[in-house]
Amino acid sequence: xxxxxxxxxxxxxxxxxxxxxxxxxxxxxxxxxxxxxxxxxxxxxxxxxxxxxxxxxxxxxxxxxxxxxxxxxxxxxxxxxxxxxxxxxxxxxxxxxxxxxxxxxxxxxxxxxxxxxxxxxxxxxxxxxxxxxxxxxxxxxxxxxxxxxxxxxxxxxxxxxxxxxxxxxxxxxxxxxxxxxxxxxxxxxxxxxxxxxxxxxxxxxxxxxxxxxxxxxxxxxxxxxxxxxxxxxxxxxxxxxxxxxxxxxxxxxxxxxxxxxxxxxxxxxxxxxxxxxxxxxxxxxxxxxxxxxxxxxxxxxxxxxxxxxxxxxxxxxxxxxxxxxxxxxxxxxxxxxxxxxxxxxxxxxxxxxxxxxxxxxxxxxxxxxxxxxxxxxxxxxxxxxxxxxxxxxxxxxxxx
Numbered sequence: 001x002x003x004x005x006x007x008x009x010x011x012x013x014x015x016x017x018x019x020x021x022x023x024x025x026x027x028x029x030x031x032x033x034x035x036x037x038x039x040x041x042x043x044x045x046x047x048x049x050x051x052x053x054x055x056x057x058x059x060x061x062x063x064x065x066x067x068x069x070x071x072x073x074x075x076x077x078x079x080x081x082x083x084x085x086x087x088x089x090x091x092x093x094x095x096x097x098x099x100x101x102x103x104x105x106x107x108x109x110x111x112x113x114x115x116x117x118x119x120x121x122x123x124x125x126x127x128x129x130x131x132x133x134x135x136x137x138x139x140x141x142x143x144x145x146x147x148x149x150x151x152x153x154x155x156x157x158x159x160x161x162x163x164x165x166x167x168x169x170x171x172x173x174x175x176x177x178x179x180x181x182x183x184x185x186x187x188x189x190x191x192x193x194x195x196x197x198x199x200x201x202x203x204x205x206x207x208x209x210x211x212x213x214x215x216x217x218x219x220x221x222x223x224x225x226x227x228x229x230x231x232x233x234x235x236x237x238x239x240x241x242x243x244x245x246x247x248x249x250x251x252x253x254x255x256x257x258x259x260x261x262x263x264x265x266x267x268x269x270x271x272x273x274x275x276x277x278x279x280x281x282x283x284x285x286x287x288x289x290x291x292x293x294x295x296x297x298x299x300x301x302x303x304x305x306x307x308x309x310x311x312x313x314x315x316x317x318x319x320x321x322x323x324x325x326x327x328x329x330x331x332x333x334x335x336x337x338x339x340x341x342x343x344x345x346x347x348x349x350x351x352x353x354x355x356x357x358x359x360x361x362x363x364x365x366x367x368x369x370x371x372x373x374x375x376x377x378x379x380x381x382x383x384x385x386x387x388x389x390x391x392x393x394x395x396x397x398x399x400x
Contacts, residue, residue, distance in 0.1 A: 034086070042083060045112050049079045052108030059104050059144070075105025082109055085116040090125060093117045097132045101139045111165050118169025119176070130166045134159055199371075205252075240289065276300070276308030276335070276343075279315050283333065286319055292330040293319075300338065303398075310376050310396055311335065311345050317369050318347035318392040326350065326390070339398050342378070346393045351384050369394070 034042070053075050060068050078096060085092050096110035114133055118126045141154040149157065274282075276297075283295040303311075315333055322331045329350045337343040366382050369392070373380035378396035385391055 046082045049082045049108040049112045053105050071105050078106040078109035089116045093129050097136050101136045102143050115165045115169045118166045119173045133162045273309050274312040276303045294332045296334045314345050314394050322349045342398045343396045348389045348391045351390045
């Protein structure tokens with residue numbers, strides 16, 4: 001399965017412990033269905049509202065007998081209305097706040113409704129709702145004073161409960177937003193990682209296949225424009241074409257294998273990567289293909305693998321560009337530097353020289369080289385010089 005499929009499967013497996021707003025599987029314009037966790041929480045909230053209502057039943061003794069039945073009916077309906085708190089939290093909280101100005105048994109539902117607004121709405125909405133709940137305590141303390149408390153004692157107790165419940169809801173909301181933010185960051189990081197991996201594979205395909213195919217085109221062009229070549233030369237060129245095609249197919253199979261296993265559980269072994277020492281082999285291969293190439297590669301000691309690989313790819317792509325745009329022109333490759341100086345790679349060829357057919361290109365080679373150098377912490381400069389040469393020059397930091 002892909003990374004997104006794994007994430008979806010994980011959310012489904014642990015759906016029961018996640019609130020519906022974090023599941024991300026609702027249809028736009030419709031409320032998200034309650035998760036198992038939501039049903040459990042709603043049941044607990046209903047029981048909490050019912051329990052608080054039962055605790056206030058003894059206070060009905062201060063209510064006139066004809067109104068006690070009304071209190072009980074409205075209190076029961078208020079507890080039942082808690083099941084609507086997710087769909088209409090503000091409406092429910094305002095209704096409970098207004099009813100609690102003179103009714104005792106709606107207090108439990110009012111507490112739950114206030115908590116719900118604090119959890120599901122921003123402060124610009126939940127703050128005014130809290131203010132309304134506090135203001136309703138003035139008439140409630142006057143109409144339904146506690147036998148054990150004074151007017152201000154009743155008001156202070158009610159205000160303390162309202163503020164505590166509101167603060168609890170704000171904390172829950174903040175924690176939920178943190179979880180949502182972390183999940184969004186994780187998804188973004190996963191997408192970023194996949195994008196970088198695709199770009200890396202694309203650079204690898206371009207660097208390897210462009211080189212192989214340009215070599216193949218060079219040998220094929222030699223056969224096309226030299227029909228009078230000796231049989232030995234024809235056989236040698238045909239063998240080089242076969243070898244280049246074989247190597248191109250091998251590289252393509254390797255890249256496709258990586259793509260097929262991307263996102264799977266099976267570990268894919270890394271393909272052998274070139275080093276700085278392989279630049280000599282690359283130069284010999286180019287000379288056999290007919291390129292007039294001069295290589296200066298001093299002994300630099302033990303070069304870090306990543307540094308050597310990047311230097312090799314830069315030389316490879318620069319030679320590919322030289323074959324495409326200045327086939328037959330002499331090319332000079334110079335590698336220099338050290339631990340304290342970093343590694344400098346320079347590839348130079350005359351501009352405007354074109355012997356043989358032009359090899360088409362997409363123009364992405366130099367862009368890819370610039371990205372490769374920058375990702376390694378270095379820089380790359382390319383373009384024509386006053387003396388008529390086209391130069392690709394890169395500097396890479398020597399890091400172990």
